[in-house]
Amino acid sequence: MNPKLVKFTKNVLDIMYCGGFFVLFTLPFSLKLLGKYYSAKIEENFLVMLVSLAVCGVFGILIIGRLRCMMQTVIRENCFVYENVDSLQKMAVFSSIIAIVTAVKLFVVPTPATAVVVLVFFIAALFSQVLSYVFEKAVSYKEENDLTI
Numbered sequence: 001m002n003p004k005l006v007k008f009t010k011n012v013l014d015i016m017y018c019g020g021f022f023v024l025f026t027l028p029f030s031l032k033l034l035g036k037y038y039s040a041k042i043e044e045n046f047l048v049m050l051v052s053l054a055v056c057g058v059f060g061i062l063i064i065g066r067l068r069c070m071m072q073t074v075i076r077e078n079c080f081v082y083e084n085v086d087s088l089q090k091m092a093v094f095s096s097i098i099a100i101v102t103a104v105k106l107f108v109v110p111t112p113a114t115a116v117v118v119l120v121f122f123i124a125a126l127f128s129q130v131l132s133y134v135f136e137k138a139v140s141y142k143e144e145n146d147l148t149i
Contacts, residue, residue, distance in 0.1 A: 001077065010071045013064055020061040027054055045109050052105040059094040059101075066091050080138045088132035095125035 023030075031050055035042035042049055066087040073079050099121040106114045 024057040092128035095121045
């Protein structure tokens with residue numbers, strides 16, 4: 001294990017977690033400001049944009065929170081625990097919700113970037129679900145091995 005990389009990753013996640021709350025709380029103001037300078041579509045669909053981005057923001061923060069919990073198990077050098085299986089399953093659900101909300105928004109404000117976000121979070125949901133299964137098997141094998149010794 002590379003302790004510098006682990007510490008760096010934990011710090012990045014901590015900054016993203018706090019930054020996520022800041023972005024979420026300032027979203028109405030920043031969206032209004034962006035609407036003036038970026039695109040008329042933002043002003044036309046302000047409520048849809050605000051609600052969809054807020055919902056995605058909340059679930060994004062929840063994903064980062066689960067990643068922070070998982071980092072604690074890495075720091076304790078005890079990664080293969082059911083807590084991480086649970087975190088990965090929750091992250092799969094959270095990613096699915098983000099993909100669905102963004103897909104709905106795609107019908108209101110269609111952009112290539114929105115389609116990419118849908119795809120990214122759909123893939124993240126799939127990978128999180130598969131990884132939860134892998135972790136669950138690893139925890140099971142670890143516990144069997146611990147009982148054998």
